[in-house]
Amino acid sequence: MSQFNAHFRNINGDDTYPLTDVIYRSKVDGSLLEVEHDRAALASRSPEEWKKLFAERRMSFKPEDMSGIWSKREMVLPDIPVEDIVTMREGWSPLFDAAPLAKELGIGSLKVKLCGNSHTGSFKDLGMTVLVSQVNHIIKKGIHPIDAVACASTGDTSAALSAYCAKAGIPSIVFLPAGKTSTAQLIQPISNGSIVLALDTDFDGCMKIVQEVTKDNRIYLANSMNSLRVEGQKTISPEICQELGWTVPDTVIIPGGNLGNVSALAKGFEDCKAMGLIDRIPRIIVAQAENANPFYQAYERGFDKLVPVQAKKTLASAIQIGNPVSYPKAVRAIQKTNGMVVSVSEEELANAAHRGDRIGLYCCPHTGVALGALEKLVAAGKITKDENVVVISTAHGLKFTEFKVGYHEQKLENIASKYANPVFKAPAEIGAVMDILTKEMAARRR
Numbered sequence: 006m007s008q009f010n011a012h013f014r015n016i017n018g019d020d021t022y023p024l025t026d027v028i029y030r031s032k033v034d035g036s037l038l039e040v041e042h043d044r045a046a047l048a049s050r051s052p053e054e055w056k057k058l059f060a061e062r063r064m065s066f067k068p069e070d071m072s073g074i075w076s077k078r079e080m081v082l083p084d085i086p087v088e089d090i091v092t093m094r095e096g097w098s099p100l101f102d103a104a105p106l107a108k109e110l111g112i113g114s115l116k117v118k119l120c121g122n123s124h125t126g127s128f129k130d131l132g133m134t135v136l137v138s139q140v141n142h143i144i145k146k147g148i149h150p151i152d153a154v155a156c157a158s159t160g161d162t163s164a165a166l167s168a169y170c171a172k173a174g175i176p177s178i179v180f181l182p183a184g185k186t187s188t189a190q191l192i193q194p195i196s197n198g199s200i201v202l203a204l205d206t207d208f209d210g211c212m213k214i215v216q217e218v219t220k221d222n223r224i225y226l227a228n229s230m231n232s233l234r235v236e237g238q239k240t241i242s243p244e245i246c247q248e249l250g251w252t253v254p255d256t257v258i259i260p261g262g263n264l265g266n267v268s269a270l271a272k273g274f275e276d277c278k279a280m281g282l283i284d285r286i287p288r289i290i291v292a293q294a295e296n297a298n299p300f301y302q303a304y305e306r307g308f309d310k311l312v313p314v315q316a317k318k319t320l321a322s323a324i325q326i327g328n329p330v331s332y333p334k335a336v337r338a339i340q341k342t343n344g345m346v347v348s349v350s351e352e353e354l355a356n357a358a359h360r361g362d363r364i365g366l367y368c369c370p371h372t373g374v375a376l377g378a379l380e381k382l383v384a385a386g387k388i389t390k391d392e393n394v395v396v397i398s399t400a401h402g403l404k405f406t407e408f409k410v411g412y413h414e415q416k417l418e419n420i421a422s423k424y425a426n427p428v429f430k431a432p433a434e435i436g437a438v439m440d441i442l443t444k445e446m447a448a449r450r451r
């Protein structure tokens with residue numbers, strides 16, 4: 006047993022449960038749970054000691070130290086034996102310096118945390134390593150019988166779940182909305198041997214089914230309603246601060262769908278503050294696609310309540326969600342950090358993504374939503390010229406080739422591709438080639 010410990014707690018009450026229980030909501034009132042750490046124990050080590058330990062682990066070659074998540078294990082899952090951890094060296098993703106874009110926009114600085122530079126190409130790996138490790142622990146130590154792990158997914162959760170389960174030798178089940186994921190997303194769980202069901206519904210419909218299926222406790226639920234995932238995802242925040250020399254950006258912008266990740270981001274900063282690692286918490290801004298923006302609509306009404314919507318088709322398919330499960334946690338994240346919610350059109354997200362690509366990024370549409378929100382906030386004077394901003398990039402652009410090809414071929418419906426870069430078709434003759442090069446190089450001369 007480590008000196009640190011944690012348990013599930015009802016976010017609206019005092020009921021608590023061991024982290025080894027198969028439980029996703031409060032038995033008292035059905036509220037969401039969160040992992041509550043013994044903050045007094047964590048604070049018994051000085052901030053300097055923590056910083057030294059985290060710095061040392063950056064130079065270690067132990068698998069549990071090389072993972073961004075498990076290098077912070079005392080604040081993630083303090084009681085798991087190291088041998089039960091299922092890791093693929095997730096986390097410690099690059100903090101891309103988008104200086105040219107910051108300059109164009111006229112803000113202090115802009116960094117993009119590339120959470121999609123990970124085994125399955127999205128930030129979902131960060132939470133899934135924690136969830137699957139805990140399931141592995143429960144099975145190996147004979148705490149409860151678990152036959153399989155299941156999730157509903159807009160694509161990325163299923164890819165992460167199936168990869169981590171395959172590595173651990175645990176069966177997995179994924180429910181996807183038929184025809185609403187990219188080819189790259191669909192093929193991942195197929196390749197990793199999951200039981201893959203494409204249902205004739207949307208994500209919210211898949212979510213209902215998986216909740217039915219997991220009423221049987223032998224099938225463990227892997228959606229972000231399961232607060233173990235939040236613990237892994239929250240390490241995005243200490244990673245940003247650690248890389249910035251334990252300083253804090255002014256504003257962090259994150260795309261939101263089911264709203265687990267924004268809840269995680271806020272919790273990460275709060276935990277760091279409680280441990281004395283940082284002295285303030287940044288303003289957190291959630292960016293949503295106009296076609297699926299129930300959180301934005303609630304924000305505009307002063308967060309009176311969540312009114313679920315029928316999510317419409319959006320290029321940002323991973324956030325095409327009309328009834329976000331983590332709504333109450335996300336409201337707190339926005340309120341506590343004095344944050345905002347911004348809504349972005351299809352054209353805005355597509356152009357913002359490809360504007361980012363021009364400085365060396367390779368943005369997925371969700372990252373485009375966050376970058377589009379940044380552009381709008383700067384234009385509206387809500388992000389000012391000295392501000393240091395971090396944008397959370399949630400997936401790798403390579404998972405969304407259809408989006409990127411469609412953009413450059415100018416085939417995306419109702420979208421004027423401002424940054425389209427056409428391919429020049431030419432005969433293999435030097436004269437024709439030089440004509441094109443002369444013209445194009447002149448156009449690009451700085």
Ligand SMILES: *Cc1c(COP(=O)(O)O)cnc(C)c1O
Binds near residue numbers: 128129262
């Ligand atoms: C899951 C996902 C999101 C949304 O995260 P939530 O926790 O559901 O808000 C955003 N972008 C990508 C690429 C995702 O896979």
